[in-house]
Amino acid sequence: MTSTVAAPAAPTPAAPAPASSGKLRLSQLLGYASGDAANNLAFSMSSMFLLLYYTDVVGISAAAAGTLFLVVRAWDAFADIYAGRVVDKTMTRWGKFRPFFLFGSLPLLLLSVATFTVPGGLGGTGKLVYAYVTYALLGLAYSLVNIPYGSLASAMTQVPGERAKLASFRMVGSAATMIMLAFVVAPQIRSSDDLQQSLTLTTLLFVVLGVGLYGILFTTSKENVVRDVAKVSLRQSLGTLKGNKPLLMLCLSALCFLTGMFALQTVQAYYARDVLGDANLFIVLTVVSTLAMFVVAPVIPRVVRTFGKKKAYITAGLLAVVAATGIALTPASMVWLAIVFFALYGVGLAAVNMLMFALEADTVEYGEWRSGVRTEGTTYAVFSFTRKLGQAVGGAAAAYGLGIVGYVAGAEQQAQATADGIRLIAGFVPAAFIAVGVLIMLAYPLTEARFRSMVAEVEARRAQRAAATPDALEV
Numbered sequence: 001m002t003s004t005v006a007a008p009a010a011p012t013p014a015a016p017a018p019a020s021s022g023k024l025r026l027s028q029l030l031g032y033a034s035g036d037a038a039n040n041l042a043f044s045m046s047s048m049f050l051l052l053y054y055t056d057v058v059g060i061s062a063a064a065a066g067t068l069f070l071v072v073r074a075w076d077a078f079a080d081i082y083a084g085r086v087v088d089k090t091m092t093r094w095g096k097f098r099p100f101f102l103f104g105s106l107p108l109l110l111l112s113v114a115t116f117t118v119p120g121g122l123g124g125t126g127k128l129v130y131a132y133v134t135y136a137l138l139g140l141a142y143s144l145v146n147i148p149y150g151s152l153a154s155a156m157t158q159v160p161g162e163r164a165k166l167a168s169f170r171m172v173g174s175a176a177t178m179i180m181l182a183f184v185v186a187p188q189i190r191s192s193d194d195l196q197q198s199l200t201l202t203t204l205l206f207v208v209l210g211v212g213l214y215g216i217l218f219t220t221s222k223e224n225v226v227r228d229v230a231k232v233s234l235r236q237s238l239g240t241l242k243g244n245k246p247l248l249m250l251c252l253s254a255l256c257f258l259t260g261m262f263a264l265q266t267v268q269a270y271y272a273r274d275v276l277g278d279a280n281l282f283i284v285l286t287v288v289s290t291l292a293m294f295v296v297a298p299v300i301p302r303v304v305r306t307f308g309k310k311k312a313y314i315t316a317g318l319l320a321v322v323a324a325t326g327i328a329l330t331p332a333s334m335v336w337l338a339i340v341f342f343a344l345y346g347v348g349l350a351a352v353n354m355l356m357f358a359l360e361a362d363t364v365e366y367g368e369w370r371s372g373v374r375t376e377g378t379t380y381a382v383f384s385f386t387r388k389l390g391q392a393v394g395g396a397a398a399a400y401g402l403g404i405v406g407y408v409a410g411a412e413q414q415a416q417a418t419a420d421g422i423r424l425i426a427g428f429v430p431a432a433f434i435a436v437g438v439l440i441m442l443a444y445p446l447t448e449a450r451f452r453s454m455v456a457e458v459e460a461r462r463a464q465r466a467a468a469t470p471d472a473l474e475v
Contacts, residue, residue: 328427
């Protein structure tokens, strides 16, 4: 493919960097998985249980919690943009991304403890203010760790199959934490005599576990891809985003997928307890949908090689739409069928999420191909920004939906109309949003062949500059 974009002028040289990596070692893949396992000790803990904690333990109304989720998660999205700029301006003896795992992990995990420990002596307004402040700070701390983590994948390798492996291992790490949370936290919802104390102790335990996992990530990860510019200016960052159509379309699709995904994840505990009639079924639903990640992860690299990321993404999205529709239509008495649809939904969503991260890494190359500058931090921040907006809209939609269908916090049993409403929220909301996400990706322009051509052209430009001015680049 012949480029229509003029080769950029020789940029300011970066600090020395190793040559672009090919095959990654198993230790690197496992280390990368440990990073997302650690991330989800804070992220999935809040997305799975924070609404229930706010409504049933703290006493915040569903409507007020919905507004809180919308405001704070929108704040989180802008925090991602800030974190992306911080990352792009950073370069240390440990690299561009790894220092954030070393210094940001402990504040993040301690803020998770604070978020799930609303002081009991506060009044209604005081509790709400405390919830806003701690959750907002948690979001900022998460951005300053997660943006470097997500950006790291595009700096470890440029080989599509290896990037697919990183995305697969990332989802395995995430799945492992989610299953652990289901077994450790979900039983506390029904059996704990003091749920507040139980959650505080649990999140304190996660601090110890999380710091260890981040330490593994820091030790095993390496930044292998050559960069021409070490510290990227704001103007250069914006230049890489301008005209990056693949990134724009991926972000719009991700916004829709994440809205649907978090709508279901937010009401899943309510669905198990109030629709199916057994809070312990939350564990079953979480396990069957999350175990799908372990089933899908090994085959994703082969699927990418055979069909390409775009076709696989669309097919997996359609499966998730069908499964979510099945969840909405399954009667509460047919528990087994609900479990089957949750499993199928998990397969589709796991594949989409893995492919989504692999596609994001490709958009970094597209931006470099157009501008001559790699901005992993800003590119991933924009992508994460839209994912956070999806989380905000999905979580808020679920909370508002609970209010609309008449959910009563603390009630022994919800009205039948309320239970039916929760079932419809759990199924039709994700089905509708994911369907829109699939439609957007039908027009996604970056094919596997075009990606390989761009990478080769960028490397050829670098070689030409090095040959013309041998001292201009240190590689």
